[in-house]
């Protein structure tokens with residue numbers, strides 16, 4: 001789960017990771033009030049969406065008067081920002097963060113993430129803050145300093161010194177930086193973070209370090225022990241159909257094609273999309289019904305797939321292991337009675353009791369249901385059906 | 391021969407008396423797996439499915455001589471269970487549990503490694519040596535005995551691949567579902583080496599997915615160490631580019647973990663990479679003839 005910049009900065013403050021002062025606002029007048037309370041004569045109005053690259057897309061604005069704060073807030077709220085991380089459809093801005101303008105002397109990058117190969121968290125720093133950091137990583141990897149931190153010893157002085165020397169920090173700055181970095185380590189570990197990124201981390205005119213930006217993601221499996229963080233979930237940032245699917249234990253992602261897919265298991269679901277493409281079609285979605293392909297989940301699956309008007313055929317691809325295929329076949333028949341399925345449904349059931357299942361489907365003799373022999377046969381039939389060739 | 395487990399393996403089940411544990415332990419026993427007992431705290435002394443229940447793994451090991459543990463403990467407690475198994479001298483823990491916090495598994499894996507215990511999973515179907523020993527939740531009947539080793543990140547895709555191999559008139563030595571979580575136990579590299587060293591295995595099927603760089607590392611390893619033919623499929627060739635927030639993940643893995651990158655690396659290592667998941671079986675037949 002991801003959170004907004006303003007929420008991440010709230011967590012930072014709790015742990016003593018310095019950030020500029022600021023507040024969130026949902027309208028122009030509210031933004032003005034926040035700015036007034038902050039005081040000063042320079043503010044930054046920042047669109048709050050779950051994506052990076054806001055600066056370049058016009059989602060971060062420097063305001064020199066309260067009128068400007070109000071104006072920028074009004075302009076940003078309600079617009080759709082398209083950045084290199086939102087996808088082409090962009091993300092609608094529903095709130096802005098008003099922050100005191102910082103006196104930037106130098107910009108750095110500081111991030112933390114799990115290194116899967118080393119199986120421990122890694123803190124990364126670079127002097128190339130604010131720039132295209134992925135490009136820096138690809139072209140000049142030596143400009144990114146990494147330290148892997150064994151959690152059984154925790155964040156030590158030597159970790160911090162390696163980063164500080166790598167950034168070319170002087171003796172006085174080092175002290176400040178080490179405090180900053182060890183507080184950040186605690187934020188990461190205590191909260192089961194999956195990723196923290198501060199880009200830019202800045203040094204101010206008076207030698208202080210400040211997190212100007214803050215991106216945080218969390219391990220979904222650990223949210224149960226962080227109710228305060230779970231409460232930060234912003235449903236506006238998620239697809240409504242995906243939220244609805246989750247309620248029924250389904251995992252759904254909408255795509256642009258016209259062949260709907262219903263599959264058990266994420267790997268097989270991805271492979272099903274692959275084979276549809278391989279056979280000349282375009283998948284309309286990813287849908288994993290999980291282990292419990294029962295009449296209710298299958299019916300819900302049909303409903304969700306059919307809520308997409310582009311869908312011209314559906315490929316049900318289930319490899320029955322513990323769940324027997326004959327029960328799934330009955331589930332499909334029951335589901336077609338609950339939900340009106342008006343497109344051809346190609347059904348491939350393999351695994352335990354596959355023969356009985358085929359028999360059940362054949363005997364039911366429903367016009368829209370086309371049984372398939374195997375994965376390839378099913379994909380071919382579903383693609384043909386979407387093209388109206390069935 | 392086979393790898394990791396065989397008909398002599400003595401298995402205990404942690405989380406034995408729970409719903410999942412009970413159902414799957416019974417299925418494993420029906421397959422012929424030598425389940426010698428189980429562990430559920432505060433139920434020690436009971437008999438369940440005709441086998442003794444113990445309060446601790448230590449007691450279970452002492453009484454039964456078990457060397458492998460099959461774990462069905464709920465996500466919040468699974469790391470504890472893994473570490474208990476390691477502490478009690480278990481050689482291999484097969485962790486089926488889905489939804490384990492990453493931080494917990496990080497500590498559990500470190501402790502297991504320190505104690506010399508291998509792990510498989512979490513969030514995986516387990517391991518099966520065809521017609522001898524099933525330690526997991528896979529439908530046993532599709533795994534016919536043969537000469538093909540199978541390693542897969544995904545559950546149902548493991549069954550699909552095994553089924554295709556067997557439909558070609560071939561069979562499986564051992565199949566291992568390694569799981570797709572950020573922290574996993576045995577991975578491609580270790581298992582590839584085990585299959586390379588197993589005299590009965592003649593070809594290896596490797597099923598990967600988008601994300602991370604385990605497959606890239608495996609490709610490098612194959613190039614240098616594996617002489618037996620390898621067939622690979624990577625799921626997610628058509629997956630849309632995920633919407634992302636930060637860059638940190640991409641910086642650390644050095645690439646974006648796309649299917650195309652992985653397929654190219656494997657091909658370069660001499661692996662027969664199939665584009666369509668329906669061609670796995672046929673490709674295995676080809677590399678073996």
Ligand SMILES: Nc1ncnc2c1ncn2[C@@H]1O[C@H](COP(=O)(O)OP(=O)(O)OP(=O)(O)O)[C@@H](O)[C@H]1O
Pocket residue numbers: 020044046051052053054055056060099100101102103104130199200212213214
């Ligand atoms: N409080 C502030 N005071 C002064 N300048 C700021 C402040 N906050 C942000 N900026 C400027 O705006 C730029 C963009 O802001 P920020 O990094 O928060 O958003 P972003 O574009 O989404 O980040 P990224 O490109 O890393 O995804 C910063 O690099 C910085 O130069």
Ligand SMILES: [Mg+2]
Pocket residue numbers: 053199200213
């Ligand atoms: Mg930034």
